[in-house]
Amino acid sequence: MGIDEERLEAAWRLLDSExxxxxxxxxxxLVLRRGMTAAHAAGYSLIDGETRISATADTVYDCASLTKVVVTLPLVLQLIEQGMLALGDRVSAYFPAFSANGKGEVTVRQLLTHTSGMAAYRDFYSHGLAPDEIMAAICADPLVCEPGTKVVYSCLGYIVLGRLVSQLLGMSLDRAAENLIFRPLGMTSSCFNPPESWKPHIAATEYDPALGTFRWGRVHDENAYALGGVSGNAGLFSTAADLARCAAVWLDRGGFLISRAAVEAALRNDTIHLAGAARGLGWVLHGDPRDAxxxxxxxxxxxHTGFTGTSLCIDPARDLAVILLTNKVHFGRGRSIAGFAARVHNAIAASLTD
Incomplete structure (x- = not known):
């Protein structure tokens, strides 16, 4: 692997210390380099009174916003490759109601790069809306800034992208993910809405007073849950090993699952005209304020990172990918995982011998 094992222990110790x-x-x-992996697990997937379930390298985590780059982005790129969609397409061409309140010129590219001007989040889940009603509410929602003028990280935009993928493919997003991503890559421990039989292997997330227990095996993101657990912004459950299979596609610069041309397009800085921003299609590029x-x-x-405490980082120059999965929100909502992820990445980078 070209890794000093003693130095790599520093990364493992960071997780232990956390x-x-x-x-x-x-x-x-999990570290992926040159097709080989090394992984370390620590702590618990569930802490509930006297009950403790140990976390392992095979624990399944609620990946939160990693859904955006592991599921939604590749499916959009596949549609573009097939000529069924283009980055410059207006979203309103597919959803006429989306043109409301100044959104008529918003493009697919702007949704992918979070430059659509759409709000970051709305608590549509709290109004008891059905999935189609949530989509209608998003279509009617006003912009918070002019499209193309600012990066506003928007889960709403990726909910729309998920619906767009489903509409163009003629199948639900979870079925599309299974058929076009998980199965081809051998991601056997990845899904939306995991079955009850998986529950002992899933890391629990936040305590939910309405349930009187922890969210365990159901998506943490409230809007995604209101959408039936299947959404373009969140809902993916996966393991570190499965995410490494996804990362390998990007490290190989495509050629399988998505084309090399699509990978190159996704990794260009699409926000170079916006001061301080460095956004590709979906991905957070080096130097962006959210760069971890x-x-x-x-x-x-x-x-990319996920609110539940997840991170996926890829460095093609070093043939390296690092997957960090935690259930940070099990202890409540607080600071982002980004700072801790950056320290883990530093320790792993320092362990490379070439």
Whole structure:
């Protein structure tokens, strides 16, 4: 792998320390390099009174916004490759109601790069709306800024993208993910709405007073849950090993699942005209304010994080991918995983011998 094992232990110790200091209940770090992997797990997937379930390298996590780059982005790219969609297409061409309140010129590219001007989030889930009603509410929602003028990280935009994928493919998003991503890549521990039989292997997330227990095996994101657990912004459950299979596609610069041309298009800085921003299609590029790659990975690195405490970082210059999965929100909502992920990435980068 070209990794100094003693130095790599520093990354493992960071995870152990985060657990010991009570910042996270548990987690897994997986390193993928040159087709080989090394992984370390620590802590617990569930802490409920006296009940403790140990986290393992095979624990299934609620990946939250990693759904955007693991599921939604590849499916959109596949549609573009097949000529069924284009980045410059107006979203209103597919959803006429979307043109309301100044959104008529918003493009697919702008949804992917979070430059649509749409709001970051709305609590549509709290109004008891059905999935079609939530989509109608998003279509009617006003912009918070002019399209193309600012990066506003928008879960709403990816909900729309998920619906667009489903409409064009003529199948639900979860079925599309299974048929076109999970099965081809051998991601056997990935799905939306995991079955009850998976529950002992799933990391629980936040305590839900309405349930009187933890959210365990059901998506943490409230809007995604209101959408039936299947959404373009969140809902993916997966393991570190499965996500490594996805990361390998990007490290190989495509050629399988998505084309090399699509990978190159996704990794161009589409927000270079916006001061301080570095956004590709879906991905957060090196130097963006949300960049969690740390200080020692190359300027070609890119990645994404998830609210539940997840991170995926890829550095093609070093043939390296790092997957960090935790159930941070098991202890409640608080700071982002980005700072901790950056420190893990620094330790792993320092362990590389070439």
């Amino acid at each position: 657990v010991e200091q009570g910042r996270i209940p548990g987690g897994t770090v 790659s740390g200080d020692l990975l190359s300027a070609r690195s890119y990645g």
